[in-house]
Amino acid sequence: MGFFSDLKDDLSQAVNELMPEEGAEEAEAKKNAEAEEAADDGADAVRETEKAEESSTVNGFDADLGAMLDNVDNLSATKESAYTQPAEKAEMPSSSGKRPSDEVSTLTESMIINGNIATEGALDVRGSIVGNVEALGKLNITGTIQGNSQAAEIYAEGAKITGELKSSGSIKVGQSTVIIGNLYANSAVIAGAIKGDIDVKGPVVLDSSAIVMGDIKSKSVQINNGAVIEGMCSQCYAEVNPTSFFEEIKKMK
DSSP states (O other), rough: OOHHHHHHHHHHHHHHHHHHHHHHHHHHHHHHHHHHHHHHHHHHHHHHHHHHHHHHHHHHHHHHHHHHHHHHHHHHHHHHHHSSOOOOOOOHHHHHOOOOSSSSEEEEETTTTESHHHHEEEEEOOSSEEEEESSSSSSSHHHHSSSOOOEEEEEEESSSSSSSSEEEEEEEOOOOEEEEEEEESEEEEEOSSSSSSSEESSEEETTTEHHHHHHHOOOOEEEETTTTEEEEEEOOTTSSSSHHHHHHHHOOO
């Protein structure tokens, strides 16, 4: 029995000596597994962080791109409105509402026109026109016109005119000018011959060489010595109304 007892003790000792080594190996394996798991977790965390940063960058880029597109749209809208908005036009004295230009058109002595003429600038008539004439600027007449004429200002010198003259400003009729037709203006200076009525909102001056066969309506009239008038003169545009004045005188009596 002593032999078996000793053998049992030896086997137990051998088992005890082997068990710690197996436990150490298991502990080491467990430790390595934990380390690998921790490494995997760290890698996953890094990947999540990179994804978050990438997403943030993409979102930020999208936001910046959206802001840039909005700015481009706003700039385009501003330019479009600037180009599409019409510019304001200044009020003009002409009935058509157009603005007179600085251009001067000249009808030379050798030219003869049968038809109406209209210009947005000034017109210098030295030839002959059979038709109506309209100019937004000044009309200078030294030739012949058979038709009605309208302009901002009219000046006739040595001219032969058959037709009405209308001006939104002044009419000046020089010596040796003959006009058969009515005159309408805001002021007039006459040194030539006129067969027709004169209707002027402002003053009328008749020079010593003036010959007028027709009625004159004006605010005031100045007749120089030597002027000849066959017709009635009425200052109906004057500030004082003679009829009202004498009616007031009757009431006072």
